[in-house]
Amino acid sequence: MEDERIWAMEEKLWHGGDEVYETLVDENVVMSLPSEPFLFTRDQAKEAVKNTPRWEEVSFSDTKVNRPHEGLIVIGYQVEAKRGEETYRCYASSTMMRRGHEDWTVVHHSQVVPPKAVVDA
Numbered sequence: 001m002e003d004e005r006i007w008a009m010e011e012k013l014w015h016g017g018d019e020v021y022e023t024l025v026d027e028n029v030v031m032s033l034p035s036e037p038f039l040f041t042r043d044q045a046k047e048a049v050k051n052t053p054r055w056e057e058v059s060f061s062d063t064k065v066n067r068p069h070e071g072l073i074v075i076g077y078q079v080e081a082k083r084g085e086e087t088y089r090c091y092a093s094s095t096m097m098r099r100g101h102e103d104w105t106v107v108h109h110s111q112v113v114p115p116k117a118v119v120d121a
């Protein structure tokens with residue numbers, strides 16, 4: 001998968017709701033997020049995004065793409081997401097696995113919120 005498609009898929013996940021997770025997130029995903037229960041299954045993540053307002057703006061920086069094995073892509077990046085007056089910043093990583101021709105799924109996603117001093121630096 002080319003880099004542009006990787007970032008389009010990742011952005012779609014930041015903007016989308018449970019219906020996007022249903023199609024792009026693997027049923028065996030492990031998600032590590034900075035809110036309880038901290039480790040999420042796909043069903044738990046889908047339920048959480050169902051009850052959360054969508055991000056209106058999302059921008060990625062400090063992006064990294066690695067392809068350690070055929071059919072496996074690992075990305076890392078800093079994200080800034082906004083909705084209304086709320087701004088959320090974190091470092092994130094995702095691992096995508098190819099299920100078939102042009103059919104990719106997220107099997108891992110993690111977010112780390114840096115200490116405020118680091119964000120403001």
